[in-house]
Amino acid sequence: MVYLKKYFTEGLIQVAILLSLVGNKIDVGPYLPPWHEMILGPTSTLAQTRFHNLRNQLDGRDIHPKSVDLDGFLTARRLLGWVRSLDCLHVSGSELETWLVRREPDALAMGAPGQPAALDGGTGGLEDHAADQVGSPELGYGPIRESSLESMVLVPRRGQEEEEVEDDLYREDTETRQDYSNHGHNERPEQSLEERRENELVGSTWREDWRDNYDHANRELAQDLSDQFASLEAQSSMSLQECLRLLEDTFSFGEGPERSDPVDLGLREASEEDPSLVHEPLLSPLLSHADPSLDLELQWQDILAIMEPEDTDVDLSRDAVMQSGSIGSSGLMDHVHQDVSLHQAFLPRSNLDGYPFSPSLEGSVHLEAPLQPTSIGADNLPLTFELVDTALPLPLDGLVGNPTLSLQSSIFLEEPVQPNPLSLLLDDALLDGISFLGLPLEEGPTQASELEEELDSDSGLSLNFSHSPASPSGSEASSYSSSSSSSSSSESSSSPSEGAVGYNSNMASILEPEEGAVGGYSPEVSKMCSTSYQNPGRYNLPWLEHVGHDHNYHQPRANSPTLGKSLKPQKSHYSKPYECELSDKIWGRDERRARALKIPFSNDLIVNLPVEEFNELLTKHRLSEAQLNLIRDIRRRGKNKMAAQNCRRRKLEILFGLEEGVAGLRRHKVRLLKEKAENLRSVREMKQRLNGLYREVFSRLQDEQGRPLSATNYTLQLGNDGQVLLATRNGSTREQKAHKKQDRRK
DNA sequence: GAACCATGTCATATT
């Protein structure tokens, strides 16, 4: 923490210096924060913005801890789809970064750049969280995350001061661009139609003028990094491909116009520490507090409709895009494709199956990649990061529940002077690995429980029988996976967007402190197992008073509406004893019934056991008829609940698919209309040419006396044999071959 | 209090 504070304190000073140097274009690169934070914002490491855990919070809304927020994660999934589709739009990485970094202040202000966004009325959730972290609601740069795409801006929205600064820099860069042009560096990658249309849309081309410099700088940077790969691979246990992918991510965030905009980046950095240091006029109102989901679909449809005709088929493979070399960069950039990087950059962390630093990565990695100067002068920045081991010697004191922060701190201990972006990326990657493995992080019960809650509360799918004593073998665990619910424990955690909705209890997170206090805490076990059978070797468990299996049975008893009313969450949480309140919260109807009947199994177990084992379980115990009925009801309802969730999720997916289909059809329609217009224009031209030809031919015709024929009396007709006949207007064909056409088309 | 949404539950159909 000391290093963190020191870092940001220094960062404030540096930003202040930076502000004073903006107009002079002094090289302040070494003092700038790493790219990672420039783009993502320091909040990504200092705060739990949950950029990597959007499963818990999407669209600024908390996801119900016990059930999947279908809308939320589907929205994220849809956004991901869009982001992936961006791969196929041939928009340069720089452009895409612009979209991602900048925010749309107001959906209605698309045509009014520079107009301040309505910042009142926070939307809560991530949005507010980000705003809180940055310290100023006017600060436009929140950490990039999936949901941020909802408010991404396609229009470079600039405040007046920002425009002035940019104009100054633009003037300065004009010379440089001319130099590039003289040296053949001005050969930009072929600008995609989407870019052109986007620029047409916004009526601004200033960013185009800059891209040349960025491309050039990027090529240089890429070349230098490419030179590092030989030593890199020699020192590293990583494969070159993994390194490339890592750097690909780096490029995806560190490249583009935003990076060369020291004003914005520096301001963002400064404002997070102290908003008072922010130079207000330079702050463009980028942070939108409007509803992030506001008209997102419509906006995208509009955008796509504008960009559509040439990209109706957005299903181009990423490989094709990668091979297309649209970036046109040399050296490393031939391997590191910017377009693809976005895809990976915004994948849910758990989706990064092939991430270079997945938990499977073992051993130590040491990379040194001194980056070359960029347009912001980030030269002489020794970039060194060490991935010592996946065991992660994490100094986690005081970093409760914030693994990101912990890792950040760890890196600072390693490199207190210059935390580099690669290491930060590594941190995230390592966190992913931790998330994958559910590693306890050696934080103690509280930290681990919080982490677990963050990791686990996304979909309520974490029940995993692989740790169940009854199913010690992996095969048996996989047999449980046959059901969509229990199977998704691992699946959902790794792929929340695709995992089936499962049946789970969030009691683990609720009761963790108690559990941690009772005995050795094992978040892994707690995460994976139902709390009631953490004790190995038994299905037959005594009914524990504090073992909860909240299956969200908050419904009141069907025959007891009064009681149901009483189960409503009380506004005054302090009006009831803790135990009662907890009981009301965590004990659902069936659980209470099971409790009353002293059923010795957890509801998780009842619901998720395969039928054979379930029946075996029932036969092993002397159960009354009422108990058996209730157990079967619990099982039926639990399974049906999962089924209902899956069903609704599918419905939503179908709806979204239909929406996308409609959008695609609209784009196709627009394209067809344009083709029709072109065809009509072509036909018109052909008619004109034909008329001209007709007049020319007719003008050369003469009667027997050598007088020109009157067009009012005669007409030319085309015979079946390709001959042109002269006919009178009254219908009689003059027996005279006016002309022989060698070619009918002539 | 109505409207809307999310979720659980039931009944039934389908796999």
Add this chain to the structure above:
DNA sequence: GGAATATGACATGGT
């Protein structure tokens, strides 16, 4: 035929 799953309809709670 039974279990699992899918789905429409309804009820309930929350906002």
